[in-house]
Amino acid sequence: MYRIAEKKVLNPTVVQLQIEAPLVANKAEPGQFIILRVDAEGERIPLTVAGTNKENGTVKIIFQIVGATTKKLSMKEAGEYIEDFAGPLGEPTHLAGLKDVCIVGGGVGCAIALPIAEKLHEMGVRVTSIIGFRNKDLVILEEEFMNCSDELVMMTDDGSYKRQGNVTMPLREMLDSGRKFDRIITIGPLIMMKFVTMTAKPFGTPVTVSMNPIMIDGTGMCGGCRLTLLQDGKKVTKFACVDGPDFDGYEVDFDEAMMRGRMYSDFERHAYEDTCNLFKKEVR
Numbered sequence: 001m002y003r004i005a006e007k008k009v010l011n012p013t014v015v016q017l018q019i020e021a022p023l024v025a026n027k028a029e030p031g032q033f034i035i036l037r038v039d040a041e042g043e044r045i046p047l048t049v050a051g052t053n054k055e056n057g058t059v060k061i062i063f064q065i066v067g068a069t070t071k072k073l074s075m076k077e078a079g080e081y082i083e084d085f086a087g088p089l090g091e092p093t094h095l096a097g098l099k100d101v102c103i104v105g106g107g108v109g110c111a112i113a114l115p116i117a118e119k120l121h122e123m124g125v126r127v128t129s130i131i132g133f134r135n136k137d138l139v140i141l142e143e144e145f146m147n148c149s150d151e152l153v154m155m156t157d158d159g160s161y162k163r164q165g166n167v168t169m170p171l172r173e174m175l176d177s178g179r180k181f182d183r184i185i186t187i188g189p190l191i192m193m194k195f196v197t198m199t200a201k202p203f204g205t206p207v208t209v210s211m212n213p214i215m216i217d218g219t220g221m222c223g224g225c226r227l228t229l230l231q232d233g234k235k236v237t238k239f240a241c242v243d244g245p246d247f248d249g250y251e252v253d254f255d256e257a258m259m260r261g262r263m264y265s266d267f268e269r270h271a272y273e274d275t276c277n278l279f280k281k282e283v284r
Contacts, residue, residue, distance in 0.1 A: 001081040010140040022057030030115040031093030035218045037084040038072045046215045048112040062111035089218045102181045105131045106188025113187045121148035136161035168199045175203045197249035207249035211240045228253040
């Protein structure tokens with residue numbers, strides 16, 4: 001059992017937890033993930049590590065309430081426990097040798113991008129961060145990004161906060177003006193990462209994307225998180241849990257990944273509604 005040391009609600013659909021897991025906290029690096037179960041009967045879900053505190057032995061996770069398990073997890077309070085918290089899993093984000101990096105985050109994906117930006121900042125790398133949200137009410141981690149970025153551009157789809165538009169707009173402007181990034185690291189919705197990659201391609205800037213497909217065991221055995229990459233003109237199957245979660249954006253078949261990601265959306269919606277109804281009955 002793993003104790004929840006702290007809980008913080010970042011916006012109406014996004015929650016931050018600090019989990020007491022000293023062994024994970026001691027080894028986890030930016031880009032890696034954990035797999036947890038809320039209770040003994042619960043499903044296993046992957047969540048990217050959003051930060052660690054080795055002194056306190058805690059691991060930060062930030063998640064969006066989208067299905068039954070994340071709804072159950074959001075109901076937990078500080079001082080309560082969750083069943084399993086296994087990790088770190090996956091490969092850390094490769095940052096060696098970089099001097100000028102652009103971080104592009106969208107929505108809750110910013111929680112995954114933040115520890116990478118912070119690590120780069122600690123390494124003395126110039127960090128340009130572009131983060132986007134649907135509206136002002138959904139903005140998270142603004143101060144944290146300001147503290148680790150040499151330049152921060154914030155976008156909202158509806159213009160309710162900062163600049164209106166999507167994250168590819170300022171990225172295109174920077175590249176058009178002659179900015180030469182060593183790498184673009186983008187994390188967020190699949191459609192966003194696809195268009196960030198398309199924006200960067202004419203300029204030849206390397207793009208790293210963080211993939212978070214359906215995942216079950218986290219060891220590469222179930223095959224649920226498989227992705228199709230195009231390498232040297234050939235289609236290659238990789239697994240996000242052991243080969244990733246980071247991949248070369250120019251190689252990823254985003255359309256297939258998006259199609260696979262929608263396969264269980266109806267099931268998740270029903271499970272989420274059942275969980276909400278059960279919670280309402282319990283509190284009456």
